[in-house]
Amino acid sequence: MQNGISISKVWSxxxxxELRISVTDxxxxxxxxxYLGNGQLGELVEQLSTFRNHIHGGIKNIRFGExxxxxxxxxxxxxxxxxxxxKLYVSTHQQSEFTGxxxxxxxxxxxxxxxxxxxxxxxxxxxxEALATxxxxxxxxxxx
Numbered sequence: 001m002q003n004g005i006s007i008s009k010v011w012s013x014x015x016x017x018e019l020r021i022s023v024t025d026x027x028x029x030x031x032x033x034x035y036l037g038n039g040q041l042g043e044l045v046e047q048l049s050t051f052r053n054h055i056h057g058g059i060k061n062i063r064f065g066e067x068x069x070x071x072x073x074x075x076x077x078x079x080x081x082x083x084x085x086x087k088l089y090v091s092t093h094q095q096s097e098f099t100g101x102x103x104x105x106x107x108x109x110x111x112x113x114x115x116x117x118x119x120x121x122x123x124x125x126x127x128x129e130a131l132a133t134x135x136x137x138x139x140x141x142x143x144x
Contacts, residue, residue: 030110034065041132
């Protein structure tokens, strides 16, 4: 399996999109689903298109969903950081939907740390734009 982040559209209507997000590193993989507003992917494409030029220390946070049992579905948060030119450091935190377990509700969680490159971010932005417009069903940020 390829190291990186893969985002797939599960379904959408006029207001909401459900995405399946998989993060894979050298030894682990975690997949969850999140809800977001219909225009959020397009907004993210615009923000990442600006961020891609901040290769000297730029930081961009991506937030889909929120953590906690009071929110529907799961959560995905990622921090993209150009710490050194030529390297994009990506830290992720994911949470599944809460479900009943024993005497309470629980959710699975994962934190992963990946490294990518500016050109791979460019490919990801193009794929995200196609995902936002419905031209494709998946976008991936390849990591090394």
